[in-house]
Amino acid sequence: MIKIKCEVCGREEEQIRLAGNFEICFKCRADTELYLLYSKWKEYRKKEDFFLRYKNKPKLLVEEYPEFKKEVEKFVHQKPEHEIVEDGKYDWYYIDMEGYNRWLFKVAFKGVVNG
Numbered sequence: 109m110i111k112i113k114c115e116v117c118g119r120e121e122e123q124i125r126l127a128g129n130f131e132i133c134f135k136c137r138a139d140t141e142l143y144l145l146y147s148k149w150k151e152y153r154k155k156e157d158f159f160l161r162y163k164n165k166p167k168l169l170v171e172e173y174p175e176f177k178k179e180v181e182k183f184v185h186q187k188p189e190h191e192i193v194e195d196g197k198y199d200w201y202y203i204d205m206e207g208y209n210r211w212l213f214k215v216a217f218k219g220v221v222n223g
Contacts, residue, residue, distance in 0.1 A: 159216035166208050176215075183208040 113120050117136050162169040166180045183204045 155216050159213055162212055163209055164205055166203055169212070179211065179215075180208065183211070 119135070166183065170177050170180050185202055185204060
């Protein structure tokens with residue numbers, strides 16, 4: 109049998125796969141695939157952390173990311189007049205949290221989830 113040299117680690121093996129335009133041994137291929145999976149997991153974890161940090165917190169999102177102010181303002185609505193007084197306090201506005209959280213999810217996971 110002919111031994112072929114791995115272009116990644118330099119190991120000589122009889123069984124080597126072609127990966128794209130270069131030859132790679134099975135160990136390097138497995139290591140590469142594990143690294144790619146780990147990288148994807150880290151990317152998704154960052155997206156999840158972003159979503160969980162700003163879920164139900166539109167004010168914090170606008171404070172830390174002013175570029176989202178216009179989008180967040182779409183979820184702020186004036187209350188109907190009969191709902192204005194609440195426990196003796198005047199509360200003129202409410203935020204559509206369900207709509208905001210749905211929008212935030214799409215922003216956080218853009219490219220992962222279609223929509």
